[in-house]
Every structure is written in structure tokens, then in C-alpha cells.
Amino acid sequence: MFTGIVEEVGTVVAVERAGEDARLRLRGPLVTEGTQVGHSIAVDGVCLTVTDVADQTFAVDVMPESLRRSTLGALVAGSPVNLERAVPAGGRLDGHIVQGHVDGVGRIAARRPGPRWDEVEVELPGPLARYVAEKGSIAVSGVSLTVTHVGDASFGIALIPTTLEVTTLGRLGVGDDVNLEVDVIAKYVERLLSGGPRTEGTA
Incomplete structure (x- = not known):
């Protein structure tokens, strides 16, 4: 779950297309702090699972459904994106309940x-x-x-x-x-x- 309070504006480092899905690598010095593989980060409001973390960057796989229902399919290297880590249990809900499931x-x-x-x-x-x-x-x-x-x-x-x-x-x-x-x-x-x-x- 997220709160809709953006932690930082990150940058798309690379986009790899693989058939109907894609892999993104993004730079986010703040959101990569303490982040491990398997954690969730909202990228422009889309909840994605971290598959790799290295040198203040992280990678995520984007499934066809997410590409169809969001703006992620239009991202290119250099695109700015809003980033937010999942809210921890007991954390402050400063915005509202956001699932990261774009409608x-x-x-x-x-x-x-x-x-x-x-x-x-x-x-x-x-x-x-x-x-x-x-x-x-x-x-x-x-x-x-x-x-x-x-x-x-x-x-x-x-x-x-x-x-x-x-x-x-x-x-x-x-x-x-x-x-x-x-x-x-x-x-x-x-x-x-x-x-x-x-x-x-x-x-």
C-alpha cells in the first residue's frame, strides 16, 4: 500500500522491451535506501516489484496489463517519474489509501x-x-x-x-x-x- 506522497522524482535509466512486457531500470537515490529485491515501489503511481538494486538504481518488470492501463509504455531513457516506497506497517498515512493499481x-x-x-x-x-x-x-x-x-x-x-x-x-x-x-x-x-x-x- 502507498499514500500518494511522492518521495522523489526519479529518472528512467534504460528500457528493455521483451515481446509484450518490458524491464525498466530507474535511478532513485532516496527510494533505493534500504530497498531489497522483492520490495514494492510505485512508479508514476504503478506498484512494481523490485527485481534488482545497484548503485542507487533499481530494476522492475512491467507486465502487459500495466503497459496497457498506464503511461509506463511511453517511458524512454531520461523520462522523469514519481517514486514512492510502500508505506511500512504503522507508518503515517499522510495522503490516502493508494494501491498502485492504475485504473x-x-x-x-x-x-x-x-x-x-x-x-x-x-x-x-x-x-x-x-x-x-x-x-x-x-x-x-x-x-x-x-x-x-x-x-x-x-x-x-x-x-x-x-x-x-x-x-x-x-x-x-x-x-x-x-x-x-x-x-x-x-x-x-x-x-x-x-x-x-x-x-x-x-x-
Whole structure:
């Protein structure tokens, strides 16, 4: 589990394609501290398993499903990415519950600079719109953010100076794609209210 509080902006060192999947090597001096093979790191909001750690870099394998459902398939050497290690048991939940399971790709539709912050409008795939609520939480490329308003096919977010400075969101412009993970609680509530299969013995 993650919190959506980015620890550092890392850099893609190499991309190796192998059929429908890929292997990435990324540089992250902070997130590699104490990291071992088998640990999880969120890369632009996608939970990936570390397969190798060496010289402040780490490698991960990206399966076809992750490449299809996220922006990772477009990464090249030199691409900046948001990095976050999994939250330890008993750690502080400063953002919200983020699984690292990207639901789809959104696109920045508008960006309005403010005195100290930016207001951003993000288009999202139609099926995801029902899970987004005003003042609710959403992860955008791994960053935990509060939704400022909701439209038919888009939502708004406000990026404070810290977010602009320490994540990749400060570098993105209109037309750029972002990974979206909606609040998992909303999906569970929908599943329960839909009258899906119940576990035997439950009330």
C-alpha cells in the first residue's frame, strides 16, 4: 500500500522491451535506501516489484496489463517519474489509501497558473467518472490529490507549491497523459450496492 506522497522524482535509466512486457531500470537515490529485491515501489503511481538494486538504481518488470492501463509504455531513457516506497506497517498515512493499481489514463485538458498554485483540469475515461467526487481523493501519476470539482468527463485539482516542486506534475502541460487511480473505497461501495455475489454466512 502507498499514500500518494511522492518521495522523489526519479529518472528512467534504460528500457528493455521483451515481446509484450518490458524491464525498466530507474535511478532513485532516496527510494533505493534500504530497498531489497522483492520490495514494492510505485512508479508514476504503478506498484512494481523490485527485481534488482545497484548503485542507487533499481530494476522492475512491467507486465502487459500495466503497459496497457498506464503511461509506463511511453517511458524512454531520461523520462522523469514519481517514486514512492510502500508505506511500512504503522507508518503515517499522510495522503490516502493508494494501491498502485492504475485504473486508466487521463489527459491534462487545461492549466491555469495562480499566485502560488496551479489549477488543473484533467479529462478521464468515461467509466471512471462515477468514482470521482468533489472533495474526494484521487491519485494522479501517484500523487494523492483532492478533487476540487467534477464535470461530466473531467475533474479539477489544485497543485500547491510543494506538489509543483517535488513531483512531475509541475512539469506537465496541456495534452500530457497521467495515470489515474480512483478511491478504492468508492469501487467497493459500488460493488456492495450492486448486489454482487455475497460470501456465505455474511449478513
